[in-house]
Amino acid sequence: MNFLRLFAVFFRVSLLNEAAYRVNFFVQLFQSLLELGTALAGLAVIFSYTTALGGWRPDEMLALVGVFFLVGGVISLIIQPGMSGLIDSVRDGTLDFTLTKPEDAQLLVSIQRVAVWSLLDLLMGLGVLVVALVRLGEKIGGWQAAGFLGMLLAGSVIVYSFWLILACLSFWFVRVENLLEIFRSMYEAGRWPISLYPGWLRFGLTFVVPVAFATTIPAEALTGRLGIGSLLGSLAAAMGLFALARLILRLGLRRYSGASA
Amino acid sequence: MKLLLQIRHLLNLYVQQFKTTFATMVQYRASLVIWTISAVLEPLVYLIVWSTVSNGSGGSVGSYTAQGFAAYYIALMIVNQVTYTWIMYEYEYRVRQGYLSFALLRPVHPIHADIADNLSSKLITLPLVLIVAAVLALLFHPSAGLHAWALLAFLPALVLAFLVRFLIEWTLALAAFWTTRVSALNQVYFVLMLFLSGQIAPLGLFPPWLQTVAAVLPFRWMLGFPVELLVGRLTPLQSLEGLGVQAAWLVLSLLLVRVVWRAGVRVYSAVGA
Numbered sequence A: 001m002n003f004l005r006l007f008a009v010f011f012r013v014s015l016l017n018e019a020a021y022r023v024n025f026f027v028q029l030f031q032s033l034l035e036l037g038t039a040l041a042g043l044a045v046i047f048s049y050t051t052a053l054g055g056w057r058p059d060e061m062l063a064l065v066g067v068f069f070l071v072g073g074v075i076s077l078i079i080q081p082g083m084s085g086l087i088d089s090v091r092d093g094t095l096d097f098t099l100t101k102p103e104d105a106q107l108l109v110s111i112q113r114v115a116v117w118s119l120l121d122l123l124m125g126l127g128v129l130v131v132a133l134v135r136l137g138e139k140i141g142g143w144q145a146a147g148f149l150g151m152l153l154a155g156s157v158i159v160y161s162f163w164l165i166l167a168c169l170s171f172w173f174v175r176v177e178n179l180l181e182i183f184r185s186m187y188e189a190g191r192w193p194i195s196l197y198p199g200w201l202r203f204g205l206t207f208v209v210p211v212a213f214a215t216t217i218p219a220e221a222l223t224g225r226l227g228i229g230s231l232l233g234s235l236a237a238a239m240g241l242f243a244l245a246r247l248i249l250r251l252g253l254r255r256y257s258g259a260s261a
Numbered sequence B: 001m002k003l004l005l006q007i008r009h010l011l012n013l014y015v016q017q018f019k020t021t022f023a024t025m026v027q028y029r030a031s032l033v034i035w036t037i038s039a040v041l042e043p044l045v046y047l048i049v050w051s052t053v054s055n056g057s058g059g060s061v062g063s064y065t066a067q068g069f070a071a072y073y074i075a076l077m078i079v080n081q082v083t084y085t086w087i088m089y090e091y092e093y094r095v096r097q098g099y100l101s102f103a104l105l106r107p108v109h110p111i112h113a114d115i116a117d118n119l120s121s122k123l124i125t126l127p128l129v130l131i132v133a134a135v136l137a138l139l140f141h142p143s144a145g146l147h148a149w150a151l152l153a154f155l156p157a158l159v160l161a162f163l164v165r166f167l168i169e170w171t172l173a174l175a176a177f178w179t180t181r182v183s184a185l186n187q188v189y190f191v192l193m194l195f196l197s198g199q200i201a202p203l204g205l206f207p208p209w210l211q212t213v214a215a216v217l218p219f220r221w222m223l224g225f226p227v228e229l230l231v232g233r234l235t236p237l238q239s240l241e242g243l244g245v246q247a248a249w250l251v252l253s254l255l256l257v258r259v260v261w262r263a264g265v266r267v268y269s270a271v272g273a
Helices: A002-018 A022-047 A059-091 A095-099 A105-111 A118-137 A142-171 A177-191 A199-208 A216-222 A226-256 B002-029 B027-058 B068-082 B087-097 B100-105 B110-140 B148-177 B180-197 B209-218 B224-230 B234-266
Strands: none
Touching: A002 A118, A022 A059, A022 A118, A022 B027, A022 B180, A059 A095, A059 A105, A059 A142, A059 A177, A059 A216, A059 B110, A095 A105, A105 A142, A105 A226, A118 B068, A142 A177, A142 A216, A142 A226, A177 A199, A216 A226, B002 B027, B027 B068, B068 B100, B068 B110, B087 B100, B087 B148, B087 B180, B100 B110, B100 B148, B100 B234, B110 B148, B148 B180, B148 B224, B148 B234, B180 B234, B224 B234
């Protein structure tokens, strides 16, 4: 609960800051709509030549696009700003101000910056997902819905922990922003079901850079493609990676010496 | 005599720029890897998606088999690497921070430094992309109808594509003189490029009316045309016509650069001016 209360506070502050630049809202709205339109038009081109892409029907692909935008929205709303904030403050020594606050350091660094307008991507992803769900209709049972929500949560935790681990490398190395950029460009491959890709690429997008957990696996859970093994594996990976990220942050903080110490 | 001297000056400038760019790029090896990953990943993903479609619908889509798509997208990866620019991201920063003032003080048009910088970094990244292309060729077994005349015509087509793309994107980058919100404009441009240059699908797969639109606009001539030429999708006559259209766009974009640059410099005022 504490997390939600703090997040609400940070979100409100960011929103107040952004409210001074209202045109930005419309620019962002325009860009998000354009991106969604591009994704849908791309699907239209593909499905004008086929009825199913590697076994995925149009409505199921629509659900995947929804998940892609939803998780992408979460990344650019809170994960990306927070983690680049962490890297900046380790380099500048301003992490001191965060550490002296009477709250969990990991929580504070994770929500310190919120890119408010990215909420649009998130909402649009939700919208697309709802449309896809309505069109998929009764095919989705209670178990599938529960599995989907669980996998969405697990996928978000995995992506968050992965970014946190990368950002924590800044305690040891000076320039790590580039690693975060690599994730952003690899995330683009998550627009399509990972099962389309050849084995080596599938492996890379699952175990080296965990894109599959964020987009394909939730969509597979929703469309009844996910076995119980992968489901449990994904949950275990989320918990394991989260614990690892927390440990690495602790080790990093122990090494951190501040701006003037 | 004067002209010769001028050319020598320019050549000198290009050589110096190459040295500077090379030194910078050696410093930023990580950014190099990132550029390569994104330059490779996008065509690779479309290659895989379209191969899946063609394998799923009886072995071909239009006139493209899975191997045909492999050839098309590997060629696209190389042509895109040669022709792409990042100037649209850079200009906004230059104008906003006032760095453009330094470029304006120099006795040559600032576009030369940008072209030289672009070419220099390509000299370093292109071998990397060619290696990746060779590996992908081993993995995806591309097949294309290679003709000697097409290979010969490919070179001027590639050079023209580079020049037209560079001039048009440089002109668009100048939008930074008038507005600080260039990101929306850039995105519109990239969407048009994605659909009308042959990136999302070979243009031959689009309905005829859309192919006509693509033929009238510059995007195909900056990317798709050299690719189609290289993988043997065009007749000699079509190739000649294409080179003609490219030349026309070159003239047009040269005019555009002149007009927009003059108007832009007039509205530019750095802090402290």
